Amino acid sequence: MLDIEKVRKDFPILKRKVNGKPLIYFDNAATSQKPQIVIDSIVDYYSNYNANIHRGVHTLSQEATNAYEEARIKIQKHFNAEKSHEIIFTSGTTHGINLVATGFSSILQKGDEIIVSALEHHSNIVPWQMLCERTEAVLKVIPMTLKGELIMEEYDKLLSKNTKLVFVNHVSNALGTINPIKKIIDKAHSFGAAVLIDGAQATPHIKPDIQKLDCDFYVCSAHKLCGPTGIGMLFGKEEWLNKLPPYQGGGEMIAKVTFEKTTYADLPHKFEAGTPNISGGIAFGVALDYLNGIGFENIATYEKELLDLATKKLLEIEGLKIYGPLENKASVISFNIEGIHPFDIGTIIDKLGIAVRTGHHCTQPIMDFYKIPGTIRASFSFYNTKEEINVFIEAVKRARNMLL
Ligand SMILES: *Cc1c(COP(=O)(O)O)cnc(C)c1O
Numbered sequence: 001m002l003d004i005e006k007v008r009k010d011f012p013i014l015k016r017k018v019n020g021k022p023l024i025y026f027d028n029a030a031t032s033q034k035p036q037i038v039i040d041s042i043v044d045y046y047s048n049y050n051a052n053i054h055r056g057v058h059t060l061s062q063e064a065t066n067a068y069e070e071a072r073i074k075i076q077k078h079f080n081a082e083k084s085h086e087i088i089f090t091s092g093t094t095h096g097i098n099l100v101a102t103g104f105s106s107i108l109q110k111g112d113e114i115i116v117s118a119l120e121h122h123s124n125i126v127p128w129q130m131l132c133e134r135t136e137a138v139l140k141v142i143p144m145t146l147k148g149e150l151i152m153e154e155y156d157k158l159l160s161k162n163t164k165l166v167f168v169n170h171v172s173n174a175l176g177t178i179n180p181i182k183k184i185i186d187k188a189h190s191f192g193a194a195v196l197i198d199g200a201q202a203t204p205h206i207k208p209d210i211q212k213l214d215c216d217f218y219v220c221s222a223h224k225l226c227g228p229t230g231i232g233m234l235f236g237k238e239e240w241l242n243k244l245p246p247y248q249g250g251g252e253m254i255a256k257v258t259f260e261k262t263t264y265a266d267l268p269h270k271f272e273a274g275t276p277n278i279s280g281g282i283a284f285g286v287a288l289d290y291l292n293g294i295g296f297e298n299i300a301t302y303e304k305e306l307l308d309l310a311t312k313k314l315l316e317i318e319g320l321k322i323y324g325p326l327e328n329k330a331s332v333i334s335f336n337i338e339g340i341h342p343f344d345i346g347t348i349i350d351k352l353g354i355a356v357r358t359g360h361h362c363t364q365p366i367m368d369f370y371k372i373p374g375t376i377r378a379s380f381s382f383y384n385t386k387e388e389i390n391v392f393i394e395a396v397k398r399a400r401n402m403l404l
Contacts, residue, residue: 002298007383010035010290014383021353024388029173029332029379030357031223032204034287038226041286045279053278054252054269068278071285072268078288079218080209081235085267088234088241089281093200094123096219096234097167099271100196101127103244108164110136115158115193117168118144118369119177122362124167124198137164144369148175148324152183163193170202174363174377175324176332178202185215194240200224204381205303205330207296216240222280227287231280234271241267248273299382303331306380306389313393317400323375334361334375337396340403342376348399354392 008014011033016023025033045067051060053068069084076084090096108114114128118141132139142155150168166188171178185195196217199208203220210218217240221232236244246253246264250273255263264270291299310333314320319338336342346358359374360367367374378392 002294002302002382004302004383004385007294008385010037011383012036012039018353018355019351024354024384024392026378026380026384026388026392027355027357028204028381028384029201029224029361029377031229032226032381033383034228035226035290037290038228038283038287041283042228042279045282050279052275064278067282068276071281074285074288075233078207078292079233079235080211082211083238086235086238086241088236088268088271089276090219090232090234091230091277092221092223092232093198093219094127094221096217096232097123097196097198098127099234099247100217100219100236100244101131102247104131104165105134106245107243108135108137111162112137112164113140113158113160113162114138114165114167115140115142115155115163115188116166117142117150117179118365119148119150119172119175119179120167120169120363120365121173121198121200122364123200124169125365128167142168144366146370148172148177148366150177150179150184152180155184155187159187159191159193161191163188163191165194165196167196167198169198169200170208171199171205171330171332172324172363172366173201173332174361174366174375175334176329176379177325178206178328178330181215182213185213189214201330201332204291205296205300207292210235222284222287225287226290227284228277228280231277231284233284238267241271246270246273250274252276294382302382303380306384306386307331307333309386310378310380310389310392313389314396317393317397319400320396323370323372331380332377333379334377336372336375337400340400342374344403345376345396345399348402349392349395352391352395352398354395356392 013033049063051064053065073084076087140158142150188195194216197215199220204225218235223229253273255265323334342358357377
């Protein structure tokens with residue numbers, strides 16, 4: 001069981017007021033708030049052992065290197081990857097996807113096919129379109145239903161011996177849909193295609209078991225799971241990471257450099273050119289420790305209670321429509337009220353201290369599918385409360401009455 005009062009004390013920002021009202025932070029799908037222990041780990045690094053890693057023989061450099069590499073092992077264990085060198089530090093999900101998409105430039109050929117889903121974030125669409133421009137590979141799209149779920153029969157029809165790669169998100173950031181990724185992975189593998197899973201929206205709520213999933217790549221961002229911005233991870237199966245060329249050239253990623261020929265470092269350093277975000281990597285590990293201390297089962301149970309309460313109360317509001325599935329979803333609710341622009345609701349409830357997101361949520365194809373400019377998205381975390389949801393519901397009702 002979650003001691004919510006105790007948990008909230010871990011997050012200093014939850015004490016602040018916005019427009020004279022206590023902050024109600026329901027924009028967790030965009031980024032999470034940070035517990036003090038994560039903030040402290042960054043201050044501790046810069047105050048006590050700031051040094052560049054991997055190259056120095058001096059004590060500070062060794063301390064920093066050890067902390068950074070311990071974080072990599074924490075990430076490996078958390079996601080149950082087989083080997084720690086299959087974990088590549090990135091600046092976030094977007095970086096991880098671009099690394100893989102760029103690497104596939106040297107693997108794909110004209111006429112090869114790659115498959116995306118209709119439910120993706122722009123980060124998991126645009127890099128692949130750029131890849132198709134470079135290679136003349138063809139991008140195919142798994143369509144979705146009005147309920148906001150992928151049509152698996154259509155996926156079956158898209159798969160063929162030409163399919164080289166499939167990339168879908170684990171959880172949709174716009175609608176909260178949890179996709180059947182194990183089925184998607186197994187089916188792709190039966191055609192010899194590799195699979196990349198965008199876990200940016202799943203990892204704050206679910207602890208994925210990468211070996212069980214058997215995906216070829218899994219990417220996420222630390223900032224959505226209580227860690228800092230500017231750091232994330234790419235898991236890649238060793239055989240794939242050996243096959244892909246380096247993404248960037250520079251220091252750290254080389255074995256030997258001469259003007260005639262340069263050889264590359266072993267994994268994971270081959271993909272980690274330049275001085276990395278050292279404090280961020282360490283803080284990412286601390287964030288995972290913090291979340292595991294709370295427990296992902298406790299998080300899931302509690303967030304479902306918040307989601308169910310908010311869904312029930314929102315649906316009581318006249319003219320309100322929720323987009324996406326009503327069950328088997330993460331704690332994200334996308335909605336609109338008939339006759340009102342989402343932006344107007346967002347602006348009014350901000351005056352009442354409530355942070356929600358309005359707009360297309362970097363998923364314009366989903367908005368086009370529903371023929372809407374955007375939605376209001378409330379996304380809950382384990383540090384939110386039922387009282388906050390009650391205040392939010394009253395605020396939405398008040399905004400509706402003002403605007404209609
Ligand atoms: C947030 C998000 C991204 C992008 O993550 P960045 O941290 O901005 O790189 C990609 N996909 C999904 C599903 C997301 O929720």
